[in-house]
Amino acid sequence: MALIPRRNLLIVEDEPMVAALLGEALTVGGFDVHIAGNALEGIRQAQRCDPDVAVLDINLGHGGSGIELAHVLDRQFPGIAIIFLTKHPDIRTAGYSPSDLPQHAGYIRKDFISDSASVIRAIEDAISQRQPVRAAATPSWLDALTSTQLQVLRLVAQGYTNGEIARRRNTSARAVELLLKSIYATMQIDVSANLNPRVEAVRRFITEAGTPERQ
Structure with a gap:
């Protein structure tokens, strides 16, 4: 043999x-x-x-x-x-x-x-x-976010303000604010509850992905 x-x-x-x-x-x-x-x-x-x-x-x-x-x-x-x-x-x-x-x-x-x-x-x-292989399941809320939403959420988790995120992305602070609202909706964060949605979104991101290095 x-x-x-x-x-x-x-x-x-x-x-x-x-x-x-x-x-x-x-x-x-x-x-x-x-x-x-x-x-x-x-x-x-x-x-x-x-x-x-x-x-x-x-x-x-x-x-x-x-x-x-x-x-x-x-x-x-x-x-x-x-x-x-x-x-x-x-x-x-x-x-x-x-x-x-x-x-x-x-x-x-x-x-x-x-x-x-x-x-x-x-x-x-x-x-x-030679096909893409993943040995771990991705949380459903991460799968649901677009690449743009994830990029913005990552910047928020790095501690940047809406104004700084807008500058880095060459857009307006208002556009960032609207994008964050769409992120909260996708993540099913209740913005009417006694909860800061920005802090909650960052908490969930860090729980799943760790603390991103500030660049």
Whole structure:
């Protein structure tokens, strides 16, 4: 009986404990795992191992993001399957849109990496189909928001006023105010209740996506 060759898998993750946990699970799952801590090291490792799949943290700190690295790998290694690691429930809450990702890239929530069976299944699906893979369900209210609404909500969660959001988006404060009302309606926040809708929207965003870095 012929042996199934082990496939090369590249992990680029700047949190050593996360990289080690994931690497151990995927080694047991039948992959030859190569780990890098930043984008530049990731490119060097890829040139050595010719990876079949790359699992990349979106936010890699200094030296390039996981998104930038993904595009480099996608060009240099045709056919590579790419999956992003993220703490975010939706790629848009990380400040990106689906169009920023290489075609067929997927993502796995960091919360779920302890479930090695689900992670391995997602990676196997990505390799065999090269289709977008998601190993976690997105909360319904996040799915319901448009990309524009999510961008504005993310700015609100960063602490910016309506005036500053308007300046950054090259629009009016009134337009931002109307957009926020539509966000509250989509999130089903009762603005007539004894509740500050802006604070409640930010609370829900941070609960699902974490506190966004101020830019």
